[in-house]
Amino acid sequence: MGAAPGTPSSLCRLPLLSVLLLPLLGGAQAAIVFIKEPSSQDALQGRRALLRCEVETPGPVHVYWLLDGAPVQDTERRFAQGSSLSFAAVDRLQDSGAFQCVARDNATGEEARSANASFNIKCESGHCAHSLTFNY
Numbered sequence: 001m002g003a004a005p006g007t008p009s010s011l012c013r014l015p016l017l018s019v020l021l022l023p024l025l026g027g028a029q030a031a032i033v034f035i036k037e038p039s040s041q042d043a044l045q046g047r048r049a050l051l052r053c054e055v056e057t058p059g060p061v062h063v064y065w066l067l068d069g070a071p072v073q074d075t076e077r078r079f080a081q082g083s084s085l086s087f088a089a090v091d092r093l094q095d096s097g098a099f100q101c102v103a104r105d106n107a108t109g110e111e112a113r114s115a116n117a118s119f120n121i122k123c124e125s126g127h128c129a130h131s132l133t134f135n136y
Contacts, residue, residue: 032057032103032110038085038117043095045123049087053101053114061103066113068097092121 038051055061063083065072074080077088078095085099098116105111 032112037114038101040117043090043119043121045092046089049090051085051099053083055103061105063103066100095119
């Protein structure tokens, strides 16, 4: 016969049931949380800039960047610095678009993406001298 409701043996079944249901409800997954997300900002052509991204997770994650949905490759001019993206010299042609920070837990497959961020690139005298020449 089963234990009467409220007796110690029936109360022991409740925690077991919640442990079994927890993974189905999504409570077992450790969420990737952005502590700092990149934000859109003004930048001067040819000057330094930084898009900050920091995540909090219980385990190790791989952080990488996208520009208009394509992975950003490190160069001398633009490179990952920790989980942030550093620019030695912002370029209005190469850095126009939507940047996004992506954090991925390779063990669980969980992935989180930041909001998009972009630069409003302004020119100082002489730094945007990309002139076009037309031959008629």
